[in-house]
Amino acid sequence: MSLSRRAFLAGTTAIALARPAWADMPPVDFNPQDVTEKARALAARPYRKRAMVPQPWLDLTYEQYKSLWFRFDRALWRDTGRSYEVDFFHPGLYFPRAVKVHEVRDGQAWQVPFDLSNFDKTDTFPDLPVDESMGFSGVRLRTELDQSGQKNEFCVFQGASYFRAIALGQIYGLSARGLALKTGDPMGEEFPEFIEFWLEAPAPAQKNIIVHALLDSPSVAGAYRFDITPGSNCVMDVNATLFPRTDLSHVGIGPLTSMFLYDQTNRTRFDDFRPAVHDSDGLLIHNGSGELLWRPLANPRRLQFSSFLDNNPKGFGLMQRARKLSDFADLEALYHRRPGLWVEPRGDWGEGSVVLVEIPTEVEIFDNIVAYWRPRRPMQAGEEFAFGYRLTWCTEPPLADPMPRVSNTAMGARHNGAEAMAGRLAAIDFEDHPLFADGPEAMTVHIASQQAETTEGVLQRNPETGGLRLVFAFDPGEGRYAELRAQLRKNGKMASEVWLYRWTA
Numbered sequence: 001m002s003l004s005r006r007a008f009l010a011g012t013t014a015i016a017l018a019r020p021a022w023a024d025m026p027p028v029d030f031n032p033q034d035v036t037e038k039a040r041a042l043a044a045r046p047y048r049k050r051a052m053v054p055q056p057w058l059d060l061t062y063e064q065y066k067s068l069w070f071r072f073d074r075a076l077w078r079d080t081g082r083s084y085e086v087d088f089f090h091p092g093l094y095f096p097r098a099v100k101v102h103e104v105r106d107g108q109a110w111q112v113p114f115d116l117s118n119f120d121k122t123d124t125f126p127d128l129p130v131d132e133s134m135g136f137s138g139v140r141l142r143t144e145l146d147q148s149g150q151k152n153e154f155c156v157f158q159g160a161s162y163f164r165a166i167a168l169g170q171i172y173g174l175s176a177r178g179l180a181l182k183t184g185d186p187m188g189e190e191f192p193e194f195i196e197f198w199l200e201a202p203a204p205a206q207k208n209i210i211v212h213a214l215l216d217s218p219s220v221a222g223a224y225r226f227d228i229t230p231g232s233n234c235v236m237d238v239n240a241t242l243f244p245r246t247d248l249s250h251v252g253i254g255p256l257t258s259m260f261l262y263d264q265t266n267r268t269r270f271d272d273f274r275p276a277v278h279d280s281d282g283l284l285i286h287n288g289s290g291e292l293l294w295r296p297l298a299n300p301r302r303l304q305f306s307s308f309l310d311n312n313p314k315g316f317g318l319m320q321r322a323r324k325l326s327d328f329a330d331l332e333a334l335y336h337r338r339p340g341l342w343v344e345p346r347g348d349w350g351e352g353s354v355v356l357v358e359i360p361t362e363v364e365i366f367d368n369i370v371a372y373w374r375p376r377r378p379m380q381a382g383e384e385f386a387f388g389y390r391l392t393w394c395t396e397p398p399l400a401d402p403m404p405r406v407s408n409t410a411m412g413a414r415h416n417g418a419e420a421m422a423g424r425l426a427a428i429d430f431e432d433h434p435l436f437a438d439g440p441e442a443m444t445v446h447i448a449s450q451q452a453e454t455t456e457g458v459l460q461r462n463p464e465t466g467g468l469r470l471v472f473a474f475d476p477g478e479g480r481y482a483e484l485r486a487q488l489r490k491n492g493k494m495a496s497e498v499w500l501y502r503w504t505a
Contacts, residue, residue, distance in 0.1 A: 025110060025111075027108035027109055027110045028108065028109050029107060029108055029109075030102070030104050030107060030108055030109035030198065031107070032212060032225060035198065035212045035213075035214055035223040035224075035225075036223040036241050038196075038214055038223070039214060039215070039216075039221040039222050039223040039241065039242075039243055040221075040243050040384075042214075042216055042221035042243070043220065043221040043243035043244065043245050044243075046245075047216070047217070047218040047219075047245060049097070050097045050098075050195060051097070051133040052096045052097055052133065053091045053092060053096060053097070053098055053133050053134055053135075054128065054129045054130075054131060054133065054134075056126070056128045056129060057091060057092035057093075057128055057134075058092060058093065058096055060092045060093045060126075061093075062093065064093075064124070064125060064126065065092060065093040065094075067121055067122040067124055067125045068090055068119050068120075068121045068125050069119060069120055069121070070087045070088070070089075070118075070119060070120075070140075071118055071119060071120050072087070074118040075087055075142070076088075076103060076112065076199070077201065077202075081204045082201060082202050082203070082204055082206075083143055083144070083202045083203065083204055083205060083206045083207070083209075084141060084142065084143045084151070084202050084206075084209050085141075085142045085143070085151050086139055086140065086141060086142070086199060087139065087140040087142065087153075088101060088112065088118075088136040088138075088139055088140075089136055089137045089138040089139065089140065089156075089158050090114075090119060090136065090137060091134065091135065091136065091137040092128075092137075094159065095137035095138075095158070095159060097193070097195075098114070098133065098134055098135025098136055098137065099135055099136055099137065099138065099193075099194060099195055099196060099197060100135055100136075100195070100196040100197070101135070101136055101139060101196075101197045101198075101199065102196070102197065102198045102199065103199055103201060104198050104199060104200045104201060104212075105201045109198055112136075114130065114134040114135050114136065116128075116130055137158055137159065138156060138157045138158025138159065139156070139157050139158075139197060139199070140153050140155070140156045140158075141153065141154060141155040141156075141209060141211075141228070141230075142154070143209070143230060145168055145230060145231070146168055154166055154230040154234055155228060155230070155234065156172075157194065157197065157211070157213070160177070160191040160192065160193050160194075161177045161178030161179055161191070161192050161193060161194050161213075161215055162175045162176070162177055162257070163175065163176055163177075163178075164176065165228075165230070165234040165236070165339070165391075165393045166234060166339050166393060167230075167231070167232060167233045167234050167339055167393050167394050167395065168230075168231060168232050169337065170337050170338065170339045170393070170395075171334055171337045171338065172338075172339075173258070173259075173279040173280070173320065173335075173338030173339055174256060174257060174258035174259070174279050174280055174318055174338065174339065174340075174341055174367075175256070175257045175258075175367070176254075176255065176256055176257070176341060176391060177252075177255040177256075177257060178192060178194060178213065178215050178222065178224055178240065179192045179215060179217075179220070179222065179240070179242070179251070179252065179253070179255065180251070180252025180255035180370065180372050181217065181219055181220070181248065181250065181251060181252070182250045183250070183252055183255075183355075183357055183370050183372070184303060184305060184357050184359075184370075185250060190217055190218060190219055191217070192215050192216065192217035192219075192220060192222070193215065193216060193217065194213040194214065194215055194224070195214055195215070195216050196213070196214040197211060197212065197213050197214075198211070198212040198213075199211055199212075200212075207229055207231075208227055208228060208229040209228050210225065210226070210227055210228075211225075211226040211228065212224065212225050212226075213226070218245070218246075219244060219245055219246045219248060220242055220243065220244045220245060220246075220248060220379075221242075221243050221245070222240055222241060222242040222243065223240070223241045224238065224239070224240050225238070225239045225240075226238055233392050233393060233394040233398070234339075234392070234393040234394075235390065235391070235392050235393075236390065236391040236392075236393075237346075237388075237389075237390050238254075238387075238388065238389050238390070238391060239386070239387075239388050240253075240386070240387045240388075241384060241385070241386045242379065242384070242385045242386075242387070243383075243384055243385075244379045244380065244381045244382070244383065244385075245381055246381050247378055247379070247380055247381050248378060248379040249378040250374065251374065251375060251378075251379055252355065252370070252372030252373065252374060253349075253372060253373040253374075253375065253387050253389075254316075254343040254345075254372055254373050254387075254389050254391070255370060255371070255372035256317065256318045256341050256343070256370070256371045256372065257367045257369065257370050258278075258279045258280040258297075258318045258367060258369040258370075258371075259278060259279045259280070259361075259364060259366065259367050259368060259369060260278040260279070260280060260281065260297040260298070260299055260358075260368065260369050261277040261278055261299055261361065261363075261364045262276060262277055262278070262299060263275075263276040263277075263278060263281060263296075263322070263409075264276070264408065264409065264410035264411070265296060265298065265409055265410065265411045265501075266298070266299060266411075268412075269299075273329065274328055274329050274330050275326075275327060275328060275329060276322060276327055276328050276335070277328065277330070277333075277335065277364050278297065278320070278322075278335060279320065279335065279338045280297060280318040280319060280320050280338070280340065280369060281296060281297055281319065281320055281321055281322055282294055282295060282296045282297055282318070282319050282321060282406070283295040283297065283316065283317075283318055283319075283354075283356050283371055284315075284316065284317055284318075284319050284342075284397065284497075285308055285310075285313065285315075285316045285354050286313065286314040286315040286316070286399065287308070287310045287313055287314065288310050288311045288312045288313055288314065290314075291494070291498055292399075292402065292403045292497045292498065293308065293497065293498045293500055294405070294406045294497040294498065294499055294500065295308075295356065295500045295501065295502075296406070296409040296499075296501055297318075297356075297358065297369055298358050298501075298502065298504070299358065299360065299361060299368065300358050300360055300504050301360055301504065301505075302360060302504070303357075303358070303359055303360065304357075304358050304502065304504070305355060305356070305357055305358075306355070306356040306358075306502060307353040307354070307355050307356075307374070308353055308354040308355075308356075309351075309352075309353045310351075310352065310353060310354060311350065311351050311352075312345070312348060312349055312350065313345060313349065313354060313373065314344070314345075315342055315343060315344045315345070315397065315399075316342075316343050316354045316371065316373070317340060317341050317342035317343055317371075317392075317397055318340060318341055318369065318371055319340035319342075319396075319397070320335070320336075320338045320339065320340050320395075321340075321405070321406075321407060321408075322335070322336060322408075323336050323395070324336055333364075339393045339394060339395070340393075340394050340395060340396065340397065341391060341392070341393055341394075342391070342392040342394060342397035342398065343373070343389055343390070343391060344389060344390040344392070344398075345373070345387075345388075345389050346388035346389055346390065347386075347387075347388050349373065349375070349387070350375065350376065350377070351375075351376040351377070352373055352374050352375040352376045353373075353374050353376070354371065354372075354373055354374075355370075355371065355372055355373075355374045356369075356370075356371050357369070357370040357371070403494060403495070403496050403497045404430045404431060404432075404433035404435055404436065404467070404468075404488070404495065404496045404497065405430065405431045405496075405497055406428055406429065406430060406431075406496070406497055406499050407429045407430065407431045407465065407467065408427075408428075408429040409426070409427070409428055409429075409499070409501065410426075410427045411424055411425065411426050411427070411503070412424065412425055413425070414473050421473075422475050423452075423453070423473050423474055423475030423476075424473065424474060424475075424503070425471060425472070425473050426471070426472055426473075426474065426484065426486075426501070427469060427470070427471045428469065428470045428471075428486060428499050429462060429465060429467060429468075429469050430467045430468045430469070430470070430488065430496050431465065431467045432465060432466035432467040433467070435490055435495045435496075436461075436467065436468055436495075438490075439461060440459040440460055440461060440468055442490055443459055443468070443488050443489065443490055443495060444488070444489045444490070445457045445459055445470060445472075445486070445487075445488060445489075446485075446486065446487050446488075446489060447472050447484075447485070447486045448484075448485045448486075449474060449482050449483060449484045449485065450483065451476055451479050451481060451482035451483060452474040452475055452476040452477070452479065452482035452484070452503070453474065453475045453477075454472055454473065454474045454475075454484070455472045455473040455474075456472070457470050457471065457472035457486070458470070458471050458472070459488070468488070470486060470488070472486070474503070476503065476505070479505070480504065480505045481502060481503060481504045481505065482502070482503045483500070483501075483502055484499075484500070484501045484502075484503060485498065485499065485500055486498075486499045487499065
């Protein structure tokens, strides 16, 4: 079930041209609606796999794959005065089928051909054949961020329907996908692919860039439009139109993929010098009734699903709240600089659930966390479904009136001096907030579980953070799991996020 992080996040290579030879090739007329019509036409006929690139490209080792890299002086829109440049990743190894890429100008589209001379390589890179099946495995977008005259990367589309981005000052971490299908199903997951891209050429001072993508899969075809604006947050407005070939009962809209190995809830399972290892540490949900739910992530012993029923959610996302280097003590991975990703639905999403999938893993190279919106009503073959949403790659999500946040969760055995007691302890830290100005005495604590006995809990000021810490014990007895819920209230009103956790034996 785990997804290889190398398989979808590996590689940093690309191509492009300042005055490309293909600029004089005959273009074709382009209208954004053309992508939708292409998706509709694809769905009307049986699915057909695209040709794979030549076998020697697939036989590359990881080190060989990395030894072929992009020449930045060949970037698309290089030295044109446009506000963006684009690099193209080569295929091979984990990327067996190439995608087509087009530049769009003045209502016309030019396909960018694959040209091996636009790559540099080491002396150890083998001679490989190039035929009509060759193309790109993805694209990388660059623009001016915080350095005038220097275009830095901030977004990559590569592998299946995966893409990732960063806000200013961050490094790559979790990924998004165009669509998730049958995640965690016993018969196996289906991975739709972006098979073709159209990049609209930006004006010299243009802040955003428009990317169109055509998606295909045995079960569904789709058309996507990304309106991307990088900066202190990287914001993507996404419009997706889906055309199922078959009835779809398990669809994931706005899917997010991340990695969680351990933190203070399961630290004792790993013999590692680092206090924590994760790209994200919690799922945040702003549900349709206005509650903010915080669910710390887990790395369970068995595959587990959590579904949060809702009607027209206001938003959800995978967040990284541990923001100090000392939280991880990792001078290479720099997990404290990984982005969070917030999904804000646009329009009527109706009834459904935010689904969290947690996949067991023993190593950090695998993405083992997936979150998405699952519509309650199945998608019927032959129908058309449109979804709009905003993705914000950020440190904190853009919430208008956030509740006091959970900043940390820790768990451990329950002791009374040297004597072990039944059950376990949970310690939940809430960040400092004006609502806490009157101290813990002004708060009431609500703790609940249907599977475990819980104590009333002790609420104290944390002198290091200035916030409040709630500590309570829970005893699941012989049970294999327990759903836990806690929240602070003041004067009968919500005074914190709702903390949720699934403890497993």
